Amino acid sequence: MKLTFMGTAGARFMVAKQLAASGGLYLELGSTRLAMDPGPGAVVQYAKRKVDLTRLDGILVSHRHLDHCGDVNVLIEAMTEGGFRPRGTVFCPADALDEDPVVLKYLRHFPNELVRLQPDTAYQLKDIAFRTTRRHIHGVETYGFRFGDPASPSLGWVTDSKYYDGIAEDHRADVMLIHTVLTQSRPELPHLGLDDAERIIREARPRLAIITHFGSTPLVACATMRTITVAPSSFARAALATTSAAAPSFTPGALPAVTVPSFLKAGLRARSTSMVVSSRGPSSLSNITGGWPFFFAGISTGTICDLKRHSLTADNALR
Ligand SMILES: [Zn+2]
Numbered sequence: 001m002k003l004t005f006m007g008t009a010g011a012r013f014m015v016a017k018q019l020a021a022s023g024g025l026y027l028e029l030g031s032t033r034l035a036m037d038p039g040p041g042a043v044v045q046y047a048k049r050k051v052d053l054t055r056l057d058g059i060l061v062s063h064r065h066l067d068h069c070g071d072v073n074v075l076i077e078a079m080t081e082g083g084f085r086p087r088g089t090v091f092c093p094a095d096a097l098d099e100d101p102v103v104l105k106y107l108r109h110f111p112n113e114l115v116r117l118q119p120d121t122a123y124q125l126k127d128i129a130f131r132t133t134r135r136h137i138h139g140v141e142t143y144g145f146r147f148g149d150p151a152s153p154s155l156g157w158v159t160d161s162k163y164y165d166g167i168a169e170d171h172r173a174d175v176m177l178i179h180t181v182l183t184q185s186r187p188e189l190p191h192l193g194l195d196d197a198e199r200i201i202r203e204a205r206p207r208l209a210i211i212t213h214f215g216s217t218p219l220v221a222c223a224t225m226r227t228i229t230v231a232p233s234s235f236a237r238a239a240l241a242t243t244s245a246a247a248p249s250f251t252p253g254a255l256p257a258v259t260v261p262s263f264l265k266a267g268l269r270a271r272s273t274s275m276v277v278s279s280r281g282p283s284s285l286s287n288i289t290g291g292w293p294f295f296f297a298g299i300s301t302g303t304i305c306d307l308k309r310h311s312l313t314a315d316n317a318l319r
Contacts, residue, residue, distance in 0.1 A: 001147070001154055002028040003177075006038075006045035010160075010181045010213030011191075015067045019216060021045050022067055025177070027147070027155075030127035035079075036060045037159070040070035043078065053078035054085070058125045059111075061092035062159035063142035064102045073104050080110035089113040089125055093141035117143055122150070133170040136161035138190045144171050158200065160213070162190040168203035176206040179213035191215070 006023030009015050015022045023045030024037035033056050035042070046053055056079040061069045069092070079088045086109070094116040096102045108114060115123065122131045131153075133144035138160045144167075148154035156173030163185060178197045185193030192200075194211070201209045 003155070004028075004049065004051075005212065006035075006042055006049075008212045008214055009039070010067060010179055011215035012067065013216050014214065015040055015070075020214065022070070024068065025157075026051065027128065029147075032057050032126040032128045034058045034060055034125060034128055035075055036157075037062055037068040038071040038075045039067045042071035043074045046075075046078075054081055054087075056088055058089040058091065058128075060130075060145075061090070061096055061102075062145070062157075063093055063136075063138060063140050064096035064100065065140060065160065066102075068160075069096065069102045072102060073107060076103070076107050076110055080107075083107060083110040086110055086112055089115060091115045091117055091123065091125075093117050093143065095141040119143065134166075137164055138162065146171060146173055148173070156204070156206065158192070160191060163192055163196040163199070167196075168200045171200070172204040173206060175208045175210070176200070176204060177210045177212055180211045181213060181215035183215075183217040 004026040006026055007021035009018070009020040009022040014020060018041065021041060022039035023042035024035065024039050026046070026049075027034045027036060033051075035046070035053075035056055035058070038059065038061075043053070053075060056075070059072060059075050059079065061072055063069075072090070072092075076090060077083065080086055088111045090103065090111045090113070092103065092115075097108075097114065097116060103114070117123075117132050119132055119134050122129065124130075128147065129149070130145050130147045131150060133146070136142040136144055136159065142160055144159050144161065145157045146153035146155070147157070153173035154175060156171035156176040158167065158171045158176060158178040160179050160181070161167065178200060179192060180194055180197045181191035182189065182193035185191070185196050197209075197211055
């Protein structure tokens, strides 16, 4: 299974300013290719990485907020060569089609199939098997996902949601992606904070946790070592423990370690380099899980380890 970050931005401000790209995720397994949450600019990010969109097998939209589906119509047209070659399956919640539709009617017959996602239901797209979670707490109809063998899922994707009891279990998998828009969760906002991400990681104990879909505040928090140093949470201590360890290795049952983005200048250089090497080209789960027990996803526009881009984005974010 190979996962490429076509963006790591979450929330309107990040998208509007393109502090990080907002193209969502691209999953490949065997010969199956799935675009997930193609937000604004996705088509640009796919083109940058020379992904041939006419070979996509499907598009999966977790919910109809613009940062998750801004380019869904563009990708449907690209996948089907402007509708001349019907192809692929589009999966999305029913309200993305029925209530305030984000998939335009004129191109709904371009894909072979349109699937309205149901809660807690299994789906198969050629080699890719996935299952929706219960409905997330997020205003519009939103689902999280687990990919792979239901008995031991390889990827859990915690999409936008407010924290709820059972969220860790719903998405428990070998590798977990956690959409973390806020630094600190707020009762009035239906988004996860870093504090929620910590709870989820501690409960689910994935082998690798990737925090992504950043709002601007966690981006700043991640980008400022000082902020992380003084943060009073054990999450921050876990981060520090990892950054100060010479050669972290994963011990089952040990506290989940969480590393900070590779743009941080905190003695991470050597390990960052190895991460860059191991994931040169499109970042891939199999590559990354080789050396890194846990880490924050970088604030990247595409591959996780685009160091130049990281520093650029961090600088911008800190201004
Ligand atoms: Zn949302």
